[in-house]
Amino acid sequence: MRVLGAGLVVIGALAAGCGGAGTDTTVAKPKVDTAAATRQAKAAKVAAAAKVKANELGQIPVIMFHRVVDKPTTQDDRTPAQFRADLERLAKDGYVPVSAAEYTTGKIDIPAGKHAVVLTFDDSSPSQLTLDELGQPKQGTAVQILQDVAKRNPGFRAAATFYVTGDMFGKTAPEEQAQMMLWLKQNGFDIGNHTRDHHSLSGKPQKAVVEEIAAGQKLVTALDGAPPVTLALPYGNQPRKKDWARSGKSGDVSYNHAGVFLAGYTPAPAPFNKNFDPLGIPRIRAMDKKGDCAQFCSTAWLDWLNQNADQRYTSDGDPTTVAYPKFKAPFLRKDFAARALPY
Ligand SMILES: [Zn+2]
Numbered sequence: 001m002r003v004l005g006a007g008l009v010v011i012g013a014l015a016a017g018c019g020g021a022g023t024d025t026t027v028a029k030p031k032v033d034t035a036a037a038t039r040q041a042k043a044a045k046v047a048a049a050a051k052v053k054a055n056e057l058g059q060i061p062v063i064m065f066h067r068v069v070d071k072p073t074t075q076d077d078r079t080p081a082q083f084r085a086d087l088e089r090l091a092k093d094g095y096v097p098v099s100a101a102e103y104t105t106g107k108i109d110i111p112a113g114k115h116a117v118v119l120t121f122d123d124s125s126p127s128q129l130t131l132d133e134l135g136q137p138k139q140g141t142a143v144q145i146l147q148d149v150a151k152r153n154p155g156f157r158a159a160a161t162f163y164v165t166g167d168m169f170g171k172t173a174p175e176e177q178a179q180m181m182l183w184l185k186q187n188g189f190d191i192g193n194h195t196r197d198h199h200s201l202s203g204k205p206q207k208a209v210v211e212e213i214a215a216g217q218k219l220v221t222a223l224d225g226a227p228p229v230t231l232a233l234p235y236g237n238q239p240r241k242k243d244w245a246r247s248g249k250s251g252d253v254s255y256n257h258a259g260v261f262l263a264g265y266t267p268a269p270a271p272f273n274k275n276f277d278p279l280g281i282p283r284i285r286a287m288d289k290k291g292d293c294a295q296f297c298s299t300a301w302l303d304w305l306n307q308n309a310d311q312r313y314t315s316d317g318d319p320t321t322v323a324y325p326k327f328k329a330p331f332l333r334k335d336f337a338a339r340a341l342p343y
Contacts, residue, residue: 042341045316049323050343052113053309054316057324057331059267060103061095061305062118063298064232064283067127068142075293078286080140086286086298087146090117091153093306099190100161101229104259104278106271106336111155112317115305118268119146119160120261120283122194122232124180126170128162135183143189158187163194163232163261166219174223181224193217193228193255201245202237209239214250221253229258232283236263242279265296267305270313272322272336316341 066076068083078086090097095117096110103118110116121128121142130138137144143158150158162184168177184191195201196215204212213231220228231245238260239245247256259278266282269275287297294300305312316323321341322332329342 045318045321045323045341046343048112048318049316049321049341052316053314053325054112054323054341054343055310055312055314055325055328056108056316056322057270057273057328058313059305059311060116060118060270060313061267061298061301062100062103062120062261062281062283063286064263065119065121065128065142065286066123067125068140068145069127070140075287076285080145082288083142083286084145084149087149087156088153089302091149091156093302096155097157097159099159100192100259100261101190102159103268104230104271104281106322107319108271108313108315109319110315110317112315114155114315114317116270116313116315120163120192120232121160122163123198124162124164124167124169124194129169129180129184131179131183135179143187147187159189161190161192161230163192164220165194165198165216166196167198168219178223181220185224185226190230191220191224191226191228192261193220193231193257195231195234198234200235200237201233201239202235203240206239206241206244206248207250209244210248210250213245213248213255214253217255218253227255230261231255231257231259232261233263236261236283238262238280246279267301272333272339274331274333276333 065078068078068080070079072079094115096114097119098108098116100118100120102108108116128142130141146160147158150156169180171177171180193213193216195212196219199212201209201212217227233245245260259281261281261283263283268281284301285297287293289299320339322336322339323341326342332340
């Protein structure tokens, strides 16, 4: 085999069945130079990222839902119509849901030009998930509405994280609780730890904090098998040492969360951004722009992100790269340097 110049390899081909032995049938076959190809592919990725103004160091709204009920009784409730409108707005504004587990571990796989949003549901109320005997979600439940909006808006994934507690969607029999967990798992939903008994962890000694969180972990794993990737703190209250919420061990149960979520009240940094703090990830309450939600709940923040599009997370469509305008380079977390795609 002789190499002719860059990228050309001459192969002495076997003269098989085409003119007899000894015939010189040497053919020149172009071979793409690996280094040049890599450079070319990277240039194409950079151009594609610039074209959609990718900003994978930008901000991501993590929206916190509680109950979806006809007659709201608390500031946290949404009606089915409001919830549907919340989701339709997200779809219209170019958001694609990712789970809390995907977000905190940096596995954000959404199309180019789209924005990531994380939908979280706290406290496992029956208004979020109630199933009939065939395993079909009841009309008007959060899951049914989410699946319906996803069906009507191609590309809008029915992805969400359910922060369950001992309430377990109103089910008390272990078999029925297991049905709920299995259904969520089989339909691609993420299940997070919200502790079993939903006590505030604020000011408690380490042993008590770890026991509460481990009980939540055990509740989920006993029914579902997979340990939760993330934790949402009850009432958003952090323990005296923030790290107690991330990892701990109580008896034969240990937990190690990739992220711990708070209750308020700003969009969250991208997981690739230095500002990302896995011990305290902010969420936004789902609520209209009124009263104490005039500035710091979902409608207000989604308006703000529309008006400040340069600050919002925008995907380049390639989950293996972290694309961003060069100017933002100092904010890239070192762990993701190998995936960096500045433009
Ligand atoms: Zn809660």
